[in-house]
Amino acid sequence: MFQLYLALIILFLLPLCYLITNSILEIRTQIFILREIKPSKNLKELQExxxxxLRTVYFKRKKWLSYISMLEFYINKSQNNEKTVEYHKQIKLCHTYMKLEKFII
Structure with a gap:
């Protein structure tokens, strides 16, 4: 009977451990990206x-205002119309998610 309880506990804890490990790895990856990009380069001269x-990191962390301000800076800096159209679409998407969060909370 005791082995049955242990088996049930393990069956419930394995998916939980998987989810926690997955989240930790995702956070570690985001931190690595931020540490690699920010100190090594001037933020005004980032490559595409x-x-x-950075966009994926800000988006996953739901730092909408940081993301929008970064995109607006690159809209002002960019000479390419295709890039600016894409940046405007991303800003619109951020505003949509911000409004959705207000309704959910």
């Missing part, structure tokens, strides 16, 4: 690849 990495 670095902008995409």
């Amino acid at each position: 690849n670095d902008i995409l990495c």
Whole structure:
């Protein structure tokens, strides 16, 4: 009977451990990206690849205002119309998520 209780506890704890480990790895990856990009480069001269990495980090952490301000800076800096259109779409998406969070909370 005791082995049955242990088996049931293990069956319930394994998915929980998986979810916690997955979250820790995701946070570790985000921290690694931020540490790699921010101190090594001037934020005003980031490459498109670095902008995409920062974008995913800000988006996953739900730092909408930081994300919007970064995109607005690059809209003002960018000469390429295709990039600015994409940045505007991302800003609109951020505003949508911000409004959804207000309704959920």
